[in-house]
Amino acid sequence: MSAALGMVDVLEVANRYGADCDGRQINHSILQADDLPTAPFFDAIVLPPNLTGNRGASDDKLHSWIKEQHAGGAIACSACAGAFWLGHAGLLDGRPVTTHWALEEEFSAAFQHANLLSEHILIDDNDIVTAGGVMAWVDLGLHLVNRWLGPAIVSQVCRHMLIDPHGREQRNYRSFRPKFDHADQPIIDLQRWMESNVQADLSVAELARKLSLSERTLHRRFARATGLAIGTYVQELRVEKARGLLERTTMPISEICWAVGYEDPSAFSRLFKSVSGVTASDYRRRFTVL
Structure with missing residues (x-):
């Protein structure tokens, strides 16, 4: 009403x-x-x-x-x-x-x-x-x-x-809400690990090694379970973690870039804007909760 x-x-x-x-x-x-x-x-x-x-x-x-x-x-x-x-x-x-x-x-x-x-x-x-x-x-x-x-x-x-x-x-405004309600338990475990280790090497090769799977098999199982390609999932996850740091901390944006697994601040800035529609600094100005 x-x-x-x-x-x-x-x-x-x-x-x-x-x-x-x-x-x-x-x-x-x-x-x-x-x-x-x-x-x-x-x-x-x-x-x-x-x-x-x-x-x-x-x-x-x-x-x-x-x-x-x-x-x-x-x-x-x-x-x-x-x-x-x-x-x-x-x-x-x-x-x-x-x-x-x-x-x-x-x-x-x-x-x-x-x-x-x-x-x-x-x-x-x-x-x-x-x-x-x-x-x-x-x-x-x-x-x-x-x-x-x-x-x-x-x-x-x-x-x-x-x-x-x-x-x-x-x-x-949107948030990344990955699917965990699928039945592939190894993929669920991998997703949970990624949530807590967003700054780690999340390349397909490293994730496949972690599950003792071939890269091709991991690609197929991950996409079937989550609905997203691994590369897209990692980008969305890292941007979501960056949103939280921008909202809740005063960390410099360059440090946030490194904290979520990126080494190139300019590449991170381009990615953040392409996903969020605004720059990281504009996002902080509009959505900070401090």
Whole structure:
């Protein structure tokens, strides 16, 4: 409900400034799933986040209503897990879409024909607009204000509500959460060892030697168990460890580079930015907990 009511606040503030500008307004209402109007067709519908774990697979009546509204010209929008309802309504096949990064695996399994791009906070595909995490309704609300009332009103709303509208991506926030729920115990043991020895030699050759496996066998078993190639896994693991050190310590970035297993600070900086979307220094400035 914080998303639904918060978006109402954004639209109401926008309407105040719109009235002072050229009189344009955005009419809006919060609808209940068990009391959906058959008419009229709306300009947009928004499926909000939810914290219940429900994904709406059995909400057939709501799916039909979403599909009818979209067919009648409504922009179908979602924030966070709201994208599951758009998917169950059959609207996302072949479409670029985002949802919360932690739902990536679940969403991809449910909607294999959607083009999930979970690194993005918001994706506007004209008649389908999706936003990422629980609080990404803010980005979605501003996007809709811009669509109907223009950038000048967006700027006024942001100043009024102390919102920073630009420069965010989901990859700035996401965490690396490796899979440990597979049945390959030697690989699990290796993963646990890597967690505690991130600064060690994590080359394929060394890891294969540690398990007394050929490099080819290790490649195959590791990818099958974790879903990631070893090189990608090591990069993600080391960047995640670096994030923690940036958040919780005052260590110089060059020392953090060495602490997570890299010898070349410039190479580490390029890798960190490619994975996180921001430089290590910007990440520390934004996310430090000290």
